[in-house]
Amino acid sequence: MNEIERGRGVALWNQISGILAADILKGQLRQGEQLPSAQELAAxxxxxxxxxxxxxxxxxxxxLVRTEQGRGTFVQEHTLDYPISRRTRFTQNMRNLNVEADIEVIEDVREVPPPQVAQSLGLDRHEYTYRIETLSRADGHIVDYSTAYFPAARFSGLPAVYRRVLSVTRTLSEFGVTDYERKHTRVSARLPDANTSRLMKxxxxxxxxxxxxxxxxxxxIPVQYGITRFSGDWVQLVLMADN
Incomplete structure (x- = not known):
């Protein structure tokens, strides 16, 4: 059914929703495809x-759909199952999912971290860390915005290495850390702040x-404290049995 029927006791918005849902489920509107604008649908x-x-x-x-600020409404793709285990690695996860991934460095600074970060890394109150902010994409879509802290005294010059290799594993390896494991993971859902909303669109x-x-x-010995904000539209976290 491509037309709505007035006066049959079913709200017009509900009929339109049903028509578009049928188009999506039948594949007439494909995953990732942009829907016509509200003005076009109204006409x-x-x-x-x-x-x-x-x-x-x-x-x-x-x-069935997702709306992106400033871009429009798109048919929802299948979410990515992102495993979190003792050896969580972004690049390896993307490779296992057979998706094309890339990482963009937003900022790197040397700073005294917040007290919680310093305590988690086993640092004294006034010791420095490197803070690196990144955006990760899978098949062109933003999947996470991450903040990572590394002890500056132990990893002198780390940001330049990270910008060159774009991998935490390869960066730490150049400083002699050939392996590392997830010591702690805490997952919650929260509303994004203004900066996160802007960066993740x-x-x-x-x-x-x-x-x-x-x-x-x-x-x-802690080598990294991380905060990762995953897009719930694109990512489903899977906690593996070895946690």
Whole structure:
């Protein structure tokens, strides 16, 4: 059915939502494809844009579409199952999922970290860390925005190495840390702050998966404190049995 029927006791927005859902489920609207604008849909169904927006909201609740700020509404793709284990590695996870991944460095600074970070890394109150901010993409979509802290005294000059290799594992390896394990992981859902919302191009009212972690070398000495904000639209975290 491609047309709505007035006067049959079913709200117009509900009919429009049903038509578009059928198009998605039949593959007439493909995964990742952009839906027509609210104005175009309003003209197609001869309704106002408020009715169209309510229909789109219903599709979002069913996780059939997603809306990106400033871009439009898209058919939802399947989420990525992102394993979290004792040896969580972004590049390896993406390779296992057979998706093309890349990492963009947003910022790197040398600074005294917040007290919680210093304590987690076993540092004195005024010791320095390197803080590196990155955006990770999979098949062109932003999947996470990460903040990583590394002890500056132990890893002098680390940011330059990281920018060259774009891998935590390879960076630490150049400093003699040939292996490391996840010592601690805490997962929660929270609303993104303004900076996170801007960088991830995600509405401020849509929660992100907020993961705090500590990685330690084979002697149990912390080498990295991380905060990763995953897009709930793209990522499903899978906690592996070895946690």
């Amino acid at each position: 197609r169904f001869n309704v106002n844009r408020h009715t169209v927006r309510r229909a789109i909201a219903a599709l979002e609740q069913r996780n 995600q509405p401020a009212n849509r929660p992100v998966l907020y993961v705090q972690s500590i990685n330690a070398d084979t002697r149990g």
